[in-house]
Amino acid sequence: MRTDKFMKDLKISKKKPSYPISDRLNKYLTEYNRNSKITILYDDLLRFQGAITVYDKDDIDTLWVRVYFSEFDREEIDLSLKKVYSRLHSDGNVTANAYLNIDAIDYCTFGNSKPFRVKIRNIINDNYTYFYVKKADASRIYGLELEQMLSPYQLNFMVHGNTLIEEHIAGIPGDEFIKNNLPDCSEREKSQIAKEFVKFNERCMIRLLGDMRAYNYVIVPTHDFDHVVFKIRAIDFDQQCYEGKFKVYRPQFFKENLKLVQLVAKKFTQESIDQYKIEERSIVAKRMISYNDRIAQLLDCMVNDEISNTGNIELLKSKIYDHTLDLEFKKSKNMGEILKNALNFVKRNYEDMNTQDF
Known part of the structure; x- marks a missing residue:
């Protein structure tokens, strides 16, 4: 090298630039169970009222900001994000939602996708994980599908309209x-x-x-x-x-x-x-x-x-x-x-x- x-x-x-999902690609996503109806879209999360900078353990700016919403919006958004998590990692059953908590919603202005990162925690055992809400871009979806097929790793994601939901890669x-x-x-x-x-x-x-x-x-x-x-x-x-x-x-x-x-x-x-x-x-x-x-x-x-x-x-x-x-x-x-x-x-x-x- x-x-x-x-x-x-x-x-x-x-x-x-972000490229839209074509009808042909949309049919492909439906056939392989990547399309999923969800109750919250990327644009909904843009309604945040304000944000504070997120620093790492060494007090260095992570380029993420923690966003907050109005009290009325937060209740609806939290419930919708719990449903998204259930669809992404399970069968969509909402019975476990009572044991889930949305600890944080972070927004990144660095890069092309400007993602939201959602931290979700099980309040019974304190285990937590992340998932991401992004604008659906055809290039990225092709990349995710090729990673699924040509790399040693499995990827879990779903698409609805102009919104892409991705699991966290640890x-x-x-x-x-x-x-x-x-x-x-x-x-x-x-x-x-x-x-x-x-x-x-x-x-x-x-x-x-x-x-x-x-x-x-x-x-x-x-x-x-x-x-x-x-x-x-x-x-x-x-x-x-x-x-x-x-x-x-x-x-x-x-x-x-x-x-x-x-x-x-x-x-x-x-x-x-x-x-x-x-x-x-x-x-x-x-x-x-x-x-x-x-x-x-x-x-x-x-x-x-x-x-x-x-x-x-x-x-x-x-x-x-x-x-x-x-x-x-x-x-x-x-x-x-x-x-x-x-x-x-x-x-x-x-x-x-x-x-x-x-």
């Missing part, structure tokens, strides 16, 4: 982990993290998920017998198939990830890096085969949708052609076709390898 000037020069669009934010946890990791753990970063980098590139700077993914430690296993998981899907710069889809080129890139260079030879890339491509190809019909339907939605601009499309297909020398990319007319050709490229290579004699 390179640690050259491209890490300093790489920039993405300051503001990505983990240590990448920037915090790199700063506070990575220096204390053992050499064995650092090697394992480096391996995961190579695989994460490859997976993002294959499915064209952009802007994986350190604060847009989490690192999830899991204790396994006598050691800790680290996984890297994306948490922001706004930049799915939008940017024209190919490097935006490769986390290794963001300066925020420099320490992980340096770790990879320190721990692995190029042969090992190539091995882990091949492993990840094979895993993605296997997932494509297992989700064959569903991913074909999603790609059909993308091919018939507008989720980027002409300049980005022309630049990206040119850059990927330079990377692969596959003429299919030059024929691509939109981002959906570029992604479809990228996934087919990976799938063909996997199938060709599996037809060779041992």
Whole structure:
């Protein structure tokens, strides 16, 4: 992995427009049980009366503000959010609502989606979790669905009109982990993290998920017998198939990830890096085969949708052609076709390898 000037020069669009959900995508979401009737919409939460800044344990501004509502609105909003939680995590049965409490509603003005973060607590056992209320953006929904099918992780979300409800993805934010946890990791753990970063980098590139700077993914430690296993998981899907710069889809080129890139260079030879890339491509190809019909339907939605601009499309297909020398990319007319050709490229290579004699 390179640690050259491209890490300093790489920039993405300051503001990505929000794209509406097409009729075709809406039908897809209904078929796969992602559409759900809910009693509160994103715009309803914008009726807050005021807000206070949320600071972390070190008194640093988190860029979130805690909002508050009028007494009349708060009662209605709390009840609706409890119903949303029940639909998201259960069968929608409201009998448990009496034991739930909405502890906080936070709003973030940083980034494209401007989400609300809802903290909900079980008052009997004091366990709590979060979920997010966001504007429904077609790019993000495509990103969530591709994460569900092409990554090792399951995602729980639902859509209603212009509102997207997402479950919280638990983990240590990448920037915090790199700063506070990575220096204390053992050499064995650092090697394992480096391996995961190579695989994460490859997976993002294959499915064209952009802007994986350190604060847009989490690192999830899991204790396994006598050691800790680290996984890297994306948490922001706004930049799915939008940017024209190919490097935006490769986390290794963001300066925020420099320490992980340096770790990879320190721990692995190029042969090992190539091995882990091949492993990840094979895993993605296997997932494509297992989700064959569903991913074909999603790609059909993308091919018939507008989720980027002409300049980005022309630049990206040119850059990927330079990377692969596959003429299919030059024929691509939109981002959906570029992604479809990228996934087919990976799938063909996997199938060709599996037809060779041992």
